[in-house]
Amino acid sequence: MGQIIAVTGKAIQELQNMELSESAFMRIGVMPGGCSGMTYSASVDTKMDENDVVLYDQDGVRVVTTADSVSLLEGLTIDYSDDLIRSGFRFNNPNACGSCGCGSSFGSK
Numbered sequence: 001m002g003q004i005i006a007v008t009g010k011a012i013q014e015l016q017n018m019e020l021s022e023s024a025f026m027r028i029g030v031m032p033g034g035c036s037g038m039t040y041s042a043s044v045d046t047k048m049d050e051n052d053v054v055l056y057d058q059d060g061v062r063v064v065t066t067a068d069s070v071s072l073l074e075g076l077t078i079d080y081s082d083d084l085i086r087s088g089f090r091f092n093n094p095n096a097c098g099s100c101g102c103g104s105s106f107g108s109k
Contacts, residue, residue: 004055004074010082015061026063030072040091
């Protein structure tokens with residue numbers, strides 16, 4: 001299976017700079033919440049579950065989610081911004097049909 005999502009060079013570099021062990025990966029998910037209905041979760045994990053799907057595995061970076069979240073994340077681009085106001089990972093999701101004013105949640109199609 002090809003890559004389900006894209007990870008920009010800046011995000012790859014930031015994940016590589018975190019010096020995670022070979023067994024560690026970024027786990028992302030979508031859950032109900034926020035003012036637009038859905039919100040992202042992201043964490044470092046080392047344990048794969050039987051219903052997990054690898055969304056991206058390249059350049060020493062692996063991104064995993066649950067099978068339930070794949071359709072909401074397909075086509076997602078993960079970027080990283082180091083600006084002073086709001087640094088961190090950014091999620092550009094073509095499946096989002098709207099987002100809230102603060103940018104922390106989105107609605108799904």
